[in-house]
Amino acid sequence: MLSRTAENLYWLARYVERAEYLARTIEATLRVTALPNTYIGKTNEWDSALLTAGVSASFYEIYEEADEQNVVEFLSFSPANPSSIKNCIENARLNSRSVRTALTSEMWDNINSAWIDLQEVWGKGTKTREELAKFLRFVQETSLRFDGSAYRTMLRNDAYWFSRLGLHLERADNTARILDVKYHVLLPEEEHVGGPLDYYQWTSILRSVSALTAYHWVYRETLKPWLIADLLILNDSLPRSLASCYGNLVRNLDQIGVAYGRQGAAQRHARGVRNRLEHSHMDDIFQRGVHEFIQEFILDNGRLGEIITKQYLI
Amino acid sequence: MAVAFDEMNGPGGEIRPAYQELSRWLKETPAEALEYRRQEAELLFRRIGITFAVYGDAEAQERLIPFDVIPRIMAAKEWAILEKGLKQRVRALNMFLRDIYHGRDILRANIIPDDLIFQNPVFRPEMNGQHVPHDVYVHIAGIDIVRIDPEEFYVLEDNARTPSGVSYMLENREIMMRLFPDLFARHRVAPVEKYPDELLSALRSVAPLSASSEPTVALMTPGVYNSAYYEHSFLADKLGIELVEGRDLIVKNDEVFMRTTEGLKRVDVIYRRVDDDFLDPLTFRPDSALGVPGLMSAYAAGNVTLANAVGTGIADDKAVYSYMPEVVKFYLGEEPILKNVPTWRCREPKDLAYVLDNLSELVVKEVHGSGGYGMLIGPAATKATIEAFRDKLKREPEGFIAQPTLALSTCPTCVESGLAPRHVDLRPFVLTGSNHVTIVPGGLTRVALKEGSLVVNSSQGGGTKDTWILDE
Numbered sequence: 001m002l003s004r005t006a007e008n009l010y011w012l013a014r015y016v017e018r019a020e021y022l023a024r025t026i027e028a029t030l031r032v033t034a035l036p037n038t039y040i041g042k043t044n045e046w047d048s049a050l051l052t053a054g055v056s057a058s059f060y061e062i063y064e065e066a067d068e069q070n071v072v073e074f075l076s077f078s079p080a081n082p083s084s085i086k087n088c089i090e091n092a093r094l095n096s097r098s099v100r101t102a103l104t105s106e107m108w109d110n111i112n113s114a115w116i117d118l119q120e121v122w123g124k125g126t127k128t129r130e131e132l133a134k135f136l137r138f139v140q141e142t143s144l145r146f147d148g149s150a151y152r153t154m155l156r157n158d159a160y161w162f163s164r165l166g167l168h169l170e171r172a173d174n175t176a177r178i179l180d181v182k183y184h185v186l187l188p189e190e191e192h193v194g195g196p197l198d199y200y201q202w203t204s205i206l207r208s209v210s211a212l213t214a215y216h217w218v219y220r221e222t223l224k225p226w227l228i229a230d231l232l233i234l235n236d237s238l239p240r241s242l243a244s245c246y247g248n249l250v251r252n253l254d255q256i257g258v259a260y261g262r263q264g265a266a267q268r269h270a271r272g273v274r275n276r277l278e279h280s281h282m283d284d285i286f287q288r289g290v291h292e293f294i295q296e297f298i299l300d301n302g303r304l305g306e307i308i309t310k311q312y313l314i
Numbered sequence: 315m316a317v318a319f320d321e322m323n324g325p326g327g328e329i330r331p332a333y334q335e336l337s338r339w340l341k342e343t344p345a346e347a348l349e350y351r352r353q354e355a356e357l358l359f360r361r362i363g364i365t366f367a368v369y370g371d372a373e374a375q376e377r378l379i380p381f382d383v384i385p386r387i388m389a390a391k392e393w394a395i396l397e398k399g400l401k402q403r404v405r406a407l408n409m410f411l412r413d414i415y416h417g418r419d420i421l422r423a424n425i426i427p428d429d430l431i432f433q434n435p436v437f438r439p440e441m442n443g444q445h446v447p448h449d450v451y452v453h454i455a456g457i458d459i460v461r462i463d464p465e466e467f468y469v470l471e472d473n474a475r476t477p478s479g480v481s482y483m484l485e486n487r488e489i490m491m492r493l494f495p496d497l498f499a500r501h502r503v504a505p506v507e508k509y510p511d512e513l514l515s516a517l518r519s520v521a522p523l524s525a526s527s528e529p530t531v532a533l534m535t536p537g538v539y540n541s542a543y544y545e546h547s548f549l550a551d552k553l554g555i556e557l558v559e560g561r562d563l564i565v566k567n568d569e570v571f572m573r574t575t576e577g578l579k580r581v582d583v584i585y586r587r588v589d590d591d592f593l594d595p596l597t598f599r600p601d602s603a604l605g606v607p608g609l610m611s612a613y614a615a616g617n618v619t620l621a622n623a624v625g626t627g628i629a630d631d632k633a634v635y636s637y638m639p640e641v642v643k644f645y646l647g648e649e650p651i652l653k654n655v656p657t658w659r660c661r662e663p664k665d666l667a668y669v670l671d672n673l674s675e676l677v678v679k680e681v682h683g684s685g686g687y688g689m690l691i692g693p694a695a696t697k698a699t700i701e702a703f704r705d706k707l708k709r710e711p712e713g714f715i716a717q718p719t720l721a722l723s724t725c726p727t728c729v730e731s732g733l734a735p736r737h738v739d740l741r742p743f744v745l746t747g748s749n750h751v752t753i754v755p756g757g758l759t760r761v762a763l764k765e766g767s768l769v770v771n772s773s774q775g776g777g778t779k780d781t782w783i784l785d786e
Contacts, residue, residue, distance in 0.1 A: 002562050003573045097363070097538050100547040101557050105362075112363050158575060260576050312575045 005099050006162040007313040012095040013150075013166030016111075019088035020143035021174040021208075022075050023136040025049050028208040030129075032200055033068065045204075046071040051181045052174075052208070055081055072132060077125045085139055089118050102159045106149035114142040158259060161252040162312070168252070169305055172245035175209055175232055176298045183290045186225040202228055209240040229290060230282045242297060246274040249304070256312070266307045273300050318721040319463050320735050321386065330464075332389040332784055335500050340384075345732060351493045352383050352728055358489050364481070364544055380777035381486065383493065386725045386738060386759040390504075393755055393783045396459065396467050396742070399651030401751045402642060404455045404744045407474055407629045409645040411451035414628060415441045425640050430661070434634075436627030436682065438590060440597060444614060446623050447520045448748040453621040454513070454585075455744040456480075459652070459757075461723040468653045468720070469638070470739060474630040475622060476587045479758040479778075480743050481545035484509060484552070486780040487756075502785040504755035509743070510552035512754065516747035517553075517583050520619050525582035532556045532572060534563070534586040536604045541773075546587050560588070565608030568615035583619045590624050632681040632715045633659055655720065661712040669716040670707060673700050676716045677768075678707070691768060693719050722768055725779065727761055737762045739770050740781060755783040 029049040046066040050056045053075055062080055063070050077086045093115040096108055103111075117138065126132040147167070154160040179186075185201045202223045206212040211231060218235060219227050236243040249270045257263040285293045322333040329337045356378065359365075365376035388396075413420050414431060421428050431437050456477025458470040487506050491498055514531065521529035535546035537559050550557035562572050563581065571578035586593065592602040597610040612618045628634060636657035642650040658665040658676075669676060678690040690703045707714055724735035742757030759779040760770035770776040 001575050002556055002558065003575055004559070004562050005556075006575045094538065097543070097547075100363075101551040108363065109361055113361060116360065162575070256575075314573075 001102070001158050001162075003313055005102050006158065007309070008095040008099040009102055009159055009163040010166035010308070010313060012092050012099070012111075013163045014170040015088040015092040015095065016143050016146050017167050017170040018083060018174070019085045019092070019139050021171075022053055022083075022085050022088070023139035023143075024208045024210065025052055025178075026072060026075055026132075027136050028204045029071075030068070030132075031207065032204040035200055048181050049075070052178045053083070054177055055083060058082075073125065076132075076135065077122075086118060086122075089114055089139075089142070104149065104153040106153045107146060110142065110145045110149055114138075114146075156255075158256055161256050161259075164252045165249060165308060168245040168248040169301065169308075171240055172242055172249070172301050173298065175240050175242055175245070176294055176301060178205060178208055179229070179232060180291070180294045180298060183229075183294060186229045186290065198225070199223060205232075209238075211238055211240060214238055226282055226286065229285070233285070233293075234277060234280060234282065243274075243277045246270065246277055250274045253308075264311045266304065266311045269300075269304050269307050273297070273304065318735070318737065319461060319723045321388075321461070321723050321725050321738075323726075323735075332387045332392075336385065336387060336497070339497055339500065340726075340733070348383065348728060352381075355381050355383055355489050355493055358492070359485075362485070364485055364548075379482065379772045380763060381489070382727050382736075382761055382763075382777050382779045383490070384726050384728055384733070385490065385497075385780045385782045386740075386761075387501075387782045387784060389784055393504075395651065397753055397755070399467060400457055400459075400742055400744050400753055402646065402648060402651055403457060403469065403472070403638070404452060404746060404751055406638070406642040406645050407455065407472060408449065408451050408746060410641050411474075411623070411626060411629050412449045413645070415444060415625065420641070420644055423644065425644055426634065426637050430631075430633055431628060434628060434631060436590075436625070436631060438625030438628075440610060440614075441623070441625040445616065447522060447619055450520055450746050450748070451623040451626050452629065453516055453520065453623075453746050455746070456741045456758075457652075457744060459740045459742065460655075460720060462720050466653050468655050469635075470655060470720075471632070472630040472635060472638070473741070474626040476589065477741070477743070478542040478545055478587070479741055479760075480509060481548040482778050483743070483754075483756055483758045483781070485548070486758075486778060490780045501782065504783040504785050506754045506756040509754045510549065512745055512752050513549070513585075514553045514555070516745045516752070517585055517621055519748035520621065521582045522616050522619050524617050525580075529582035530555075530580060531583040531585065532558045532581050534558050534560070534584050534588055536560075536588050536592065540587075542587065549585075555585075558584075560592075560602075560604045560606050563606040563609070565606060565612050568608075568612045568617050570606070570609065570612045570618045581618065583621060585621050590627065593620075593624065627682075632657075632679055632683075633661065633712070636715060655717045658716040660707055660714040660716060665716075666707065666711045669714075670704060673704060675719060677719050678703055678714055678716045680713055681715055682713075687773065689769075691719065694766075694768070719768070722762075722770075725759075725761065727763070727777075727779075729763070729765075734765070736765075737768050737770065738779070756781045 029045050033045050044066055046068060049071055050059050050066055058081060059074050074081050075084060078084045093111050096103055096111045100108055122135055126135050150163060182205050185198055202225065203212055205228060206215055209232060215231055218231060221227060231238055231241060233242050235241050236247050238244055253267045253270050257267050322330060322337065324330055359378050359381060365378055420426055452474045454477060456473040456479060460468050460470045483506055517531045518529050532555055533546055533550040535543060535557055547557055556572060558572055564571050564573065570581045572581050588604055591598045592604045594605045594607060594609040595602045596607050613620055636659055639650045639654050642648065658669050660666045660669055674692045676692045680688045683689060690699065722737040722739060725738050726733045727736040738759050738761045740757050740759050742753055745752045759781045761777050761779055762768055762770045763775060763777045
């Protein structure tokens, strides 16, 4: 397939995944900030929402301080934020339009309808919390429908595999970012386990990667920070864990390698990262430093993106 | 202006045969039901994303072409004449182009003046002596047809460069079949869905000799911001070929390749929807970012076929158009089946004088214009517009032609007050391959939605209709 087509498919999936992640982040932050102060302490949750979205710097170019109103606006609709939800959906639609021939009509219909709604229903932003809640649902449903229609209707060929690469790379990046910002509340040495402060921080983390219910099913335990870290980093049965994302990245890259009859740096690099995840234990990670581990992962993940681009997309 | 010929209603109020069933159906169907279907159709178009862009209109970057749900119907007998005439016309166009870029018999026979060709900016000296596979220049032609009475078909314009609109022919039919299954069941409508197959086989049939037995065909688009982008992606999808932009292609050793995820892949036939001027910055406009450097040298080396060929603009020039009846006779030795609209060539002093004296009666067009831009419709124009055109004509007479204002035929059309006659034209699409000319039965009917308006172009507020050719 055309390199440009593969590139568009890859980015299309990334934008949709990012939009969903932003919507989840806003939703989780709204929940935690609605709690009385005694439960969440003095941390500015809106500030950490900006950090997990990776747009802190561009935000503070415009605003002095982060509060609900300006962060929601910035993450959802702001034209000044290149990765606002609105821009993500617009970019997704632009990418779709360039590769319509590689999309199924269901996928196109879904993105195009979301784009039309974005202008007709959400053109003026949201005025109330109810409207905001509806908007965040709309974004998540768009992503679910997009993902579902891709899964159910696309031929299993390189078009599908490249689109999955974008999805899993973006997903891994998002999970890693939230860990990067929140790792301190997961450290076991801060032994006030079960305190209300941490408890709500933990649920907030799990919610933003839609893993709260999953946690209980997997561990059948009350929330423990090291188990949360284990779930998000090493447990490959959780779709948003780093291990699961890398399992998928390796699989999709392998399929491309088989179809094209040759492997390259992308396959090798992805396998390297996957192997490290497979052979790690939470104890070691805590001992060596969660923060260092996550930062290294974010760099590795970014590098994989560059290698894929060089190998296939240009 | 005389009362226009209405394709459904005869002068005495009788319904013409092809429209009998539709007329009955319209009587049975309540107005609300039609309105409801109209809205449903609009929703479908929007969801599918069948849009076009209007240049210079920042407000509406992507717009819908209004779709009228009342089909335009033609009897098999009428179509048979039209089809024959179209094939004849396109054969002559191809022979004319071959001759202009080779022996130039027609110039030596003094049928067309030399300077009309050689001083024409759309004449491409690069094509002199250039061989094109099977001598096909115009693989895809869109011939604009109008009617002014039940007997004759007139060619209003030949479009021999990159005619668009065929996606509307196909999508209009799909949507009509979805919305009006009952109406279809009551007619025997000839299908149009074979068009993509016919197009692909025509394109493959003209692959260069150096291509493999399974030639690779690609559709080249200027990109997502082009007004016809939807059509480009639609056709590439239906044909199952890659939709490429200039930046996806690269020329090496006079061969054209596309950049794929598996490396470079040779391209043999390019169905290009990019104008000559932008094809290759090394040969034509150096500022073109849409083109492919070196494409013309690969073309000259015979390693790639461009469809349509470079330089076909000389055949749809509106001044050359006025010679088409002679062109048909010269190459085919036949009487032209389709009529030409009488045309005054403003480049000739006698004609110019007549045109200047009768501006308020005439339609004046730029010889290289398209899309309904830069056109004067005398009877509908203000005094000031007419005077402005008079100045333009005097300054650059060779840039214009004039024609009588034709009372284009009308068809019943949904308007706010119910059904009313509106003027229509028809663009059938004629395909030419290595050894055959084909036309799917139908075409794009364009309709001027404003009362009394004669301008059907989508950029000027025109709409479209599904076109039904009835089987016997």
